Amino acid sequence: MIRLRPKEWSIRLHLFAFAATILVPLILLGSYFATEFAERERERYQEVAKALAADIAADVDRELDSTIAALQALSTSPALRNGDLEAFDRQARETLHYRGSAIAVRDQTGQQIINTYAPWGTPLPVSTHPVLRKTDQTALETQRPVVSDLYQGAVAKALYVLVDVPVTIRGEARYVLNIALTPERIRRILASSNLPPDWIVAVVDGSNRIIARSRDHERLLGVDTQRSSPAPAEAGAALWQGLNAEGVPVLAASERSRLSAWRVTASVPLAVLGAPLTRSLLAVAGLGGLGLALSLALALLYGRGLARGMLDLSLSAEALGRGEQIPATATSVREVNQISRAMARASADLHERALAQETAARRQELLIHELNHRVKNTLATVQSLAWQVVRPGVPPRIAQERFQERLLALSRTHNLLNETLWEGASLRTILEAEFQPFMAETPRIRLSGPDVYLPATHTVVLGMALHELTTNAAKYGALSAATGRVQVDWRVEGHGRGATLILDWCEMGGPPVQAQPRPGFGSRLLRQTITQELGGELSMRFEPEGACCQIVVGIAPAEQRAA
Structure with missing residues (x-):
């Protein structure tokens, strides 16, 4: 079935037609009453x-x-x-x-x-x-x-x-x-x-x-x-x-x-x-004609403002279709203003959505690059672990156990990063994760320092380093004895790009420590991660009370947050 396209009229003609639909019945009614009046007058004259x-x-x-x-x-x-x-x-x-x-x-x-x-x-x-x-x-x-x-x-x-x-x-x-x-x-x-x-x-x-x-x-x-x-x-x-x-x-x-x-x-x-009828009809026709003329004039005058508002809406719709952000226009017609405000809100929403999509695209691109970088770093770390454990004279079973332990530590650190979408982790959270088996014995573990938020790279490296220190303390150091304790203190010195994290690890109450023990796998891994991967400093002291270690690494301003 073919549907004919309705004829288009301007809003001025619509206003005039609306006024005419009101006036024409009034004119006809006036003509009817005028005719009735003339008929009564005719009867009176008779x-x-x-x-x-x-x-x-x-x-x-x-x-x-x-x-x-x-x-x-x-x-x-x-x-x-x-x-x-x-x-x-x-x-x-x-x-x-x-x-x-x-x-x-x-x-x-x-x-x-x-x-x-x-x-x-x-x-x-x-x-x-x-x-x-x-x-x-x-x-x-x-x-x-x-x-x-x-x-x-x-x-x-x-x-x-x-x-x-x-x-x-x-x-x-x-x-x-x-x-x-x-x-x-x-x-x-x-x-x-x-x-x-x-x-x-x-x-x-x-x-x-x-x-x-x-x-x-x-x-x-x-x-x-x-x-x-x-x-x-x-x-x-x-x-x-x-x-x-x-x-x-x-x-x-x-x-x-x-x-x-x-x-x-x-x-x-x-x-x-017939004069009364003529006068009445002339009056009705005159008033009706004047009303229609006035309606036409008002329709042209008032319709101009309405048409301007409609034209602004049309232009705004075209701009919205091009993806431009449009402002809300103010007219004397509430409905036009409501449509304009709705289009402005839609424009703002579309603009924000476009910005969000653009930001998401950039973040996705950055995430892909970051993931690629982190995978490479993780593979490099795994490769380094493999080179450290696989050495001449180390039995394969022991090398396998050492490699498995380091991979588990690396996995725990990655779990912490996954919880924050790889944006970083708190230093205290890393320490609490490492000391979790000993945290029930509160007097044995003492943690003291501000809340320092580390980026992903520092989280992985320091997580490995702190795992080595915790493992060494559990096997040979203070945590291997019932009365042993570990005290970890840290602080941040400097501001801005010169901010530096200083972490002190001290063991007390453990088995007697040799003045200068022979460096093993853990010592080498610890030094390599701090000095080579973070560009920091590592110093070890072996006191009779227990081993002490100080780690000094630089951190960015955004990486420190007050507790």
Whole structure:
């Protein structure tokens, strides 16, 4: 199975991606809440639109109610019922001081009998406008008040809406009494409604023509709204979206008049409706974009320090691979510092291990040379022993015994050296090893002197020499008698390279000693080892009390250690 190599990103991009994974869900969550808030605002606007349309429709109906009540009261005038039209004209004009509109009376044919817009006695025309004829006919047939759509007056040549009240005389609907209301009067109702900003309220008639509008009233008066938004107008929907008379998309609520075919429409532009969502989304987008930009900047800035630490680790790893010793680096990231310290410790361990291996190699090489040297010396010593014991006139059995004894002494000395890895041995330890058979008899052996540490060469040679002295004392000297004693004293004189070991061996209480005995094998071996192999001095004295021997050899400074 082939495994694709993962794509490598810089630590800065990783930091930016980490920040983005935190910010993007927050941005999405903010967008969700902004959308929810906008939806709640939309619902609130819808309720405001419906309430506003209903309130203003009620205000318009109150105005129409008041006008109808005034007309109904005026229609009961005795002057009108008795045919005194001039008197009724005066009464109608007095009523106009309170209503502020034109009052007219028409018969069933549409002939105007009274019109307060013209002076009394002025010939009046027949009203033939379809809106007027339809309104009059409906009022006469139903004998109920009727409110007309927008129309143009025949006398004033201005736009009006008409409120008709039938006048019934002796059970017959003989006349139509009406007040012509100007659109301005309806507009003042809208103006007094304290509309919220950006809201528009319009009153349209049954033919969808604008009677009054809270904005651009003069310009849009009489405009057919069905041309801009026909579907809501035809359906009479309570809540709808479409275009207003200015062609602006709006959310609108409509409320029908209780007394007429009019509709009151309250609308707000969709741009205003969507403003909270737009502002919220822009705020979320702005803050999110700012957060992402800031995260990118911080990732670049902060990632630079992290990348520097990582690069230092990479360089340190390469140096470690080359076997170089590397120091620990200090950064602001704990984990990087831990790795750096671990690499530094590993570097130090590897360096120490390399030094140890190098030292071990040198020691091994030195050991091989030393072993070669010591083997040669040992073989030379064995050869010398062989030449000493194998002499003319010495029986082979005696020569064999002597050779075996010297080899055993040499072996004991080598055992002492093996215990210290051939670095040397203590002089006191060598003496105690030689006197071991007699150490139980403490008064017979006296050792006195500082602790002197001898190197390997001195250990072997002095071990052989002290073995010869001990053997001679056990066979012929003080240790051969029950009352004999051996006193060994040593000291070190001088310092540094001039340090000298002086060892005095004295036997007492043994058999009588000849003044000058004939030198034997032991004497020759003793003198040869001290003078030739160590370059020292050997002096022998034969007192009646016992033999005495003094050995003087040079020792190096490192070979003396205080006890």
